[in-house]
Amino acid sequence: MTDIAEDASPAPRRRWRRVADVALLAALLLLLAVAALRGWDTTAYLVVVLQTAGPIVVVGLVLLAAAALLLRRWAVSVPVVAAAVVALVVAAPAWSSSTRPKVDPDLTVMSANLHEGHANPLQIMDAVRYHAVDVLVLVEVTPEAVSDLEDAGARTYFPQRVGRASEGVVGTLLLSRYPLTERDAGVSPAGDSLQPDVDVTTPVGRVRLRAVHPPPPLQGRTDAWHAALTSLTSWVHEQPTTEPLLLAGDFNASSGHPVYRRLADGLVDAQVAAGRGWVRTWPFEGRRIPPYVALDHQLSRGLVVVDAGQVALNRTDHAAVWASYSLSTER
Numbered sequence: 001m002t003d004i005a006e007d008a009s010p011a012p013r014r015r016w017r018r019v020a021d022v023a024l025l026a027a028l029l030l031l032l033a034v035a036a037l038r039g040w041d042t043t044a045y046l047v048v049v050l051q052t053a054g055p056i057v058v059v060g061l062v063l064l065a066a067a068a069l070l071l072r073r074w075a076v077s078v079p080v081v082a083a084a085v086v087a088l089v090v091a092a093p094a095w096s097s098s099t100r101p102k103v104d105p106d107l108t109v110m111s112a113n114l115h116e117g118h119a120n121p122l123q124i125m126d127a128v129r130y131h132a133v134d135v136l137v138l139v140e141v142t143p144e145a146v147s148d149l150e151d152a153g154a155r156t157y158f159p160q161r162v163g164r165a166s167e168g169v170v171g172t173l174l175l176s177r178y179p180l181t182e183r184d185a186g187v188s189p190a191g192d193s194l195q196p197d198v199d200v201t202t203p204v205g206r207v208r209l210r211a212v213h214p215p216p217p218l219q220g221r222t223d224a225w226h227a228a229l230t231s232l233t234s235w236v237h238e239q240p241t242t243e244p245l246l247l248a249g250d251f252n253a254s255s256g257h258p259v260y261r262r263l264a265d266g267l268v269d270a271q272v273a274a275g276r277g278w279v280r281t282w283p284f285e286g287r288r289i290p291p292y293v294a295l296d297h298q299l300s301r302g303l304v305v306v307d308a309g310q311v312a313l314n315r316t317d318h319a320a321v322w323a324s325y326s327l328s329t330e331r
Contacts, residue, residue, distance in 0.1 A: 017073070024068050024076045028083060031060050035087070041258035043222040051256035052293045055278055058087040095277040105306040105324035106204045107178075109135045111211075111248040111296060115285070115316035116169055117142030124320070125152040127311045131322050135200055136175040137248045139193060139213040141165045146173065163196045163211070170194060172211050172249075178202050186211065192228065195249075205327045207303070208239065212249035225252065226259050233263040244302035244327060250318060254293045267299035270323030274308035281310055281319040291319070298323045 035057045037050050065084040068077040110133045112124060117140065128136060136158060138145075143165045146154075158175035162182045165171040172194035174180060179201040186195035193213035200207045214228035215221055229251070239245055247267070253260035271279045271294065280291035296318055298308070308323040 020071055020073055021076050024064065024071075024073060024080060027060075027064055028076075028080050031057050031064065032083060038256050039258065043217075043226045045217070045219045045222050048217045048222050048225075048257065052254050052295075054254070054256040055091075055280075055292055058091050061087045091278075094272050094279070095275055101304060101306060101326065103304070103306060103326050103328070106327045107135070107200065107202050107207060107303075108133050108322060108324040109137065109209070109246065109248050109298060110311075110320055110322035111137035111139070111250070111298065112311075112313065112320035113213075113250040113296065113316060113318035114138055114140045114142070114145050115318065116140050116167075117145035117165075117171075119145070119316035120314040121145065121148040121152040121154075123311075123313050124149065125154060125157070127313075127320060127322070128154075128157065131309075131311075131324075133322060134177045134202070135180075135209065137209075137211045138163075138173045138175070139171075139211065139250050140169045141171040141173045142167055149175075162198050163194055166194075172196060172213055174198060174209070174211060176200060183208075188228075192224070195232075202327065205244070207244045207246055207325075207327070209246045209248065210235075212247050212251055212297075214252055216252045229253060229257075229259045229263055233259075236263065236267070241301065245300065246303065246325070247297075247299045248321075248323075250296050252295055254295060256293075264297075264299055267301050268303070268305060270298040270300065270305045270308035270325075271310070271321065273305035274323070276308060276310075279310060279321075281321060283317045284312060284319060285315055285317050296321045300325065303327060 034050055034053055037047050040047055061084040065081045068080045108131055146165045154175060158177060160176040160180045162180045163173040165173055170193045174196055181199040184197040186197055192215050195211050195213060197210045200209050215224050217225040255261060279294040281294045281296040282291055284291055298321060303325040306324040306326055311320040313320055
């Protein structure tokens, strides 16, 4: 009886090992399948949503590699660890600052999605003062939100303004301490958000600034979302490279979307340049999942990023993003 029990005892362990191997490999294949969607330029709603999951895939691969090693599943550990290393290498540039020179900034810009005007105005103005913001780009700004911001001190802090507040999600307003010259009101024929195009005249030079707020990739509207980002990419390519250019706002897209990567190609993402790592600007207020993806960006050309960051705000599902720039190309 003893010999039979001893002979049978390895069988459950072998079954458990097979189950562990299958589970680890299935999880690996699932994460790799989601990661592979990064290269598919499409308007298919489910794919567009899954393309935002890149940061989750990186975290998942690292946790999966740790689990494989802790369980001592050495054969399975090889592909899992290799996939985790590749993911970390791809994510590494966001953690390693290549700029942030020791110079004083010439221009600080903050952008915030007010979530149909509901964002806390006192928090916004506190962040504006703390970061010495020169230009504030507001999307989904309503007349009531403007009134609340003015009560919080925006009228005296920002003497210049371009754009228009509106009910719902289409209002966009630029507030500035420096003179603003409107080039284009940025009115969409489709009735989407305003995306004004202005010149900001700082004490040391002029910067072309475009507010950005394409429609979100909601089910049934992904074609409009893709078209808006493609149009914005064409607009960037049409602009002369001799003048500093800055795009700021809620792009409703992340680096997991090929259409966004085409737009960002040749431009500098302030958060990446400042080495801010895993930047999460959505979703915040009122969501059942924690923030995991950056949909709000500042992309520039002909400017040097001095520093950048994010500010979480109450009563809005987006974090505000800010960046400071030097207009000098010498570091």
